[in-house]
Amino acid sequence: MGVLVDGEWKDQWYDTKSTGGRFVRKDAAFRNWITPDGSAGPTGVSGFKAEAGRYHLFVSYACPWAHRTMIFRKLKGLEDLISLSAVQPLMLENGWEFPETDPLTGANYAWQIYVKANPGHSGRATVPILWDKHQNTIVSNESSEIIRMFNSAFNDLTGNKDDYYPEDLRSSIDEINSRVYDAVNNGVYKSGFATTQEAYTEAVTALFDMLDELEVILSNHRYLTGHRLTEADWRLFTTLIRFDAVYVGHFKCNIRRIDDYPNLSNYLRELYQIEGIAETVDMQTIKQHYYGSHETINPHRVVPVGPVLDFDRPHDRDRLQAAA
Numbered sequence: 001m002g003v004l005v006d007g008e009w010k011d012q013w014y015d016t017k018s019t020g021g022r023f024v025r026k027d028a029a030f031r032n033w034i035t036p037d038g039s040a041g042p043t044g045v046s047g048f049k050a051e052a053g054r055y056h057l058f059v060s061y062a063c064p065w066a067h068r069t070m071i072f073r074k075l076k077g078l079e080d081l082i083s084l085s086a087v088q089p090l091m092l093e094n095g096w097e098f099p100e101t102d103p104l105t106g107a108n109y110a111w112q113i114y115v116k117a118n119p120g121h122s123g124r125a126t127v128p129i130l131w132d133k134h135q136n137t138i139v140s141n142e143s144s145e146i147i148r149m150f151n152s153a154f155n156d157l158t159g160n161k162d163d164y165y166p167e168d169l170r171s172s173i174d175e176i177n178s179r180v181y182d183a184v185n186n187g188v189y190k191s192g193f194a195t196t197q198e199a200y201t202e203a204v205t206a207l208f209d210m211l212d213e214l215e216v217i218l219s220n221h222r223y224l225t226g227h228r229l230t231e232a233d234w235r236l237f238t239t240l241i242r243f244d245a246v247y248v249g250h251f252k253c254n255i256r257r258i259d260d261y262p263n264l265s266n267y268l269r270e271l272y273q274i275e276g277i278a279e280t281v282d283m284q285t286i287k288q289h290y291y292g293s294h295e296t297i298n299p300h301r302v303v304p305v306g307p308v309l310d311f312d313r314p315h316d317r318d319r320l321q322a323a324a
């Protein structure tokens with residue numbers, strides 16, 4: 001794993017020394033938006049009009065952030081409009097690596113795409129990356145914004161008007177998102193990458209306090225914000241699906257398993273069983289990536305065989321009201 005410094009790749013692990021053993025995630029650097037007419041979005045510059053065949057998504061099947069964007073590409077019927085390719089499961093000294101030279105950018109490693117977009121770039125070379133084939137640049141490398149674009153920017157081209165960020169629920173979605181991001185999505189990383197007991201305990205405690213709270217919410221709400229399935233649910237889903245297989249063991253998030261929570265585990269299965277979603281989940285790659293890439297946590301890179309998980313088992317969520 002490494003980082004770009006003024007366009008040069010340096011192989012280095014996260015620095016937690018200056019933050020008391022705490023893992024602190026850096027903000028994404030490319031923050032432009034695809035819009036129906038190419039006008040500027042909430043951040044970044046204009047010039048990224050929604051067009052079929054123009055954009056490409058680079059993902060890792062292991063990555064929960066990239067996973068969100070794959071889910072939205074699927075749910076919004078964008079598979080024929082936005083092409084996709086995946087990196088190899090392991091992220092080692094060269095960072096994310098392509099199985100063969102990427103035909104669009106000529107890159108063998110994800111960091112080379114960042115340098116192509118900005119020759120002097122400094123920062124981590126993360127996935128997802130949303131690439132513009134016309135301007136040969138990165139539109140965005142921030143998953144929370146990519147899913148918002150996918151939710152609406154291409155509606156006129158696809159005719160798919162499904163809305164996972166409906167106007168009337170925006171404030172509750174934003175509120176739950178920020179708490180779930182901090183304690184759960186990023187919380188598992190803060191727990192796993194902590195290098196002091198104090199930092200770990202703080203993160204794992206906040207994580208399970210939040211999961212306990214979500215369990216209560218889901219006891220009488222079908223979805224996080226009520227009876228409509230929204231972006232907030234999909235953002236939680238990509239962490240939950242990895243939890244028992246990876247975060248419990250590898251990241252020491254082991255106070256309870258998701259399987260021990262009746263509501264969270266049934267909710268997880270309901271989401272998994274929605275059409276098209278199972279195809280976005282590659283558990284073998286997920287396990288191989290985490291256990292195989294983080295040498296400081298698992299030096300021998302041995303991947304555990306279990307646990308046995310069956311997300312196709314029936315769920316009981318029909319007992320709660322869902323929007324038509």
Ligand SMILES: N[C@@H](CCC(=O)N[C@@H](CS)C(=O)NCC(=O)O)C(=O)O
Pocket residue numbers: 001002027028062063064065066095124125126127128141142143144
């Ligand atoms: N804020 C970004 C975070 C993406 C991210 O951290 N992706 C991880 C993979 S799960 C990555 O590529 N890490 C490489 C690194 O940190 O060097 C987003 O949500 O899109």
